Amino acid sequence: MTTAGLELSGHTLRYTEVEQTGSAVRLLRLGNCDFDFDAEADLFSGTEPRRLETLAEAIEDVFENTTATVFRFAVPPAHLTSFTALVPAESDTTLRGDLIAAEAVVLGVPLGGDLFPSQGTSVRRSGLRMHVSHASKTLRDRVTSLCENIPGGEEASGSAVADRHVALLPSSTAVRHLHVNLDGDGDGPALLLGCYPGATEYTVLRGAEPALEWADDLDHPVDRLYFCLDVLDRVSVTVPSVSSVRLYGPDADDDVLAQVRSVFGARARRLNPCPAVNVSPDQFDPEFRFESFGACIGAALS
Structure with missing residues (x-):
């Protein structure tokens, strides 16, 4: 089965396509497309139809000859x-x-x-x-319309193209699905921290199951640190018991990482989704920020 994941953040569309055969996963495409307008705001507000047309055309281009039958959009908490x-x-x-x-x-x-x-x-x-x-029906319909004209590849039958399914899911859910496909970082609870412009999402995991999922609209590094401690306290998880803290999203920068490491030390790192799709970071430019693709890849794997 071939599936695709997409996420919009500011001026950038991130996308991926994976082929899943049993437990084997093969990365077919991964990349981003930048616009000269705020594509995220235009998609979720729906106030600029012409820009939505431009966005749809870009999606058609990047998924040309796709065999994907499922397209999942990761929606940021804002x-x-x-x-x-x-x-x-x-x-x-x-x-x-x-x-x-x-x-x-x-x-x-x-x-x-x-x-x-x-x-x-x-x-x-x-x-x-x-x-x-x-997520509103209006948003779901708007996102579905973006994928209506994606051209299928030679391996995609007419019925496969007709049966394409477009779905939404919260970015935190997408990253949780990604995290369970990665090697464990110990037996204790894990904290996933999604850093987005204007909002932050927090997920506390015990094993593969979420003990708590939460989001707020505070995006200052100090606020994020405070709420990290707050969500752990809500589910009676102590800081020493946390095995790992993984940061993802477009705003998972050095300042946020430094703030989180001031409490969690080396247990805090940026999320690396590469093992989940069997690729090595060495295959990409050193500046390529894999943590920004956490929700996108997780959506494809969900």
Whole structure:
């Protein structure tokens, strides 16, 4: 199966395509495309139709002759709405989904969009507090329209092109899927820190499962450090017990890394997605920032 992942951040579109056969993964394409306008803002606001046409044409060009049947867009936290839902800990997936949907209606969340609940944290004796992200139907339709005219390669049959599926998912979810495809960094909890313009997302992992997913609109390095400690405290994880801290996103720069290392030391590093797609950093220019492609590659692997 061949899948593609995309992410927009500011003026830059990042994209990848991978072929998955059983447990084997082969990277087919990876790159970025820069625009002279804020493509991220124009996509998520939808106020500049001509620029959306330019964006669609660029996607058609970079995926020329693709055999991908699934295109997943990683959505940064600044473009998702979110709320908290309390559900019974023993509820099954169907009931949990119904309760979250009902909570969304009560809170006035627009109908028809996509809901992305986190794993949830235990509260009291029998409850789970779940952080739920929401993407509107308007955004989903707008993103789907960008992929309508991607030309398929010779190996892509007419039915495969017709059956293409376009999906959204939060960037934190995409990176979590990527992280489980990487070698472990110890037995303790892991902290994933997504650094985006205007927003930061935090994921605490115990093994492959998220103990907590959270996002805020504070992007100063000191604020990020404070909330790193705050999300760990919420799930009773101590700083010494954290095995690894991985930074990703376009703003995972030296200043943020230095701030995080002031508390976590060498356990804090930029995320390296290369092993998940069986490539070596030596195959690319030294300036190539792989941590910026964390959500993009994770979306393709999800």
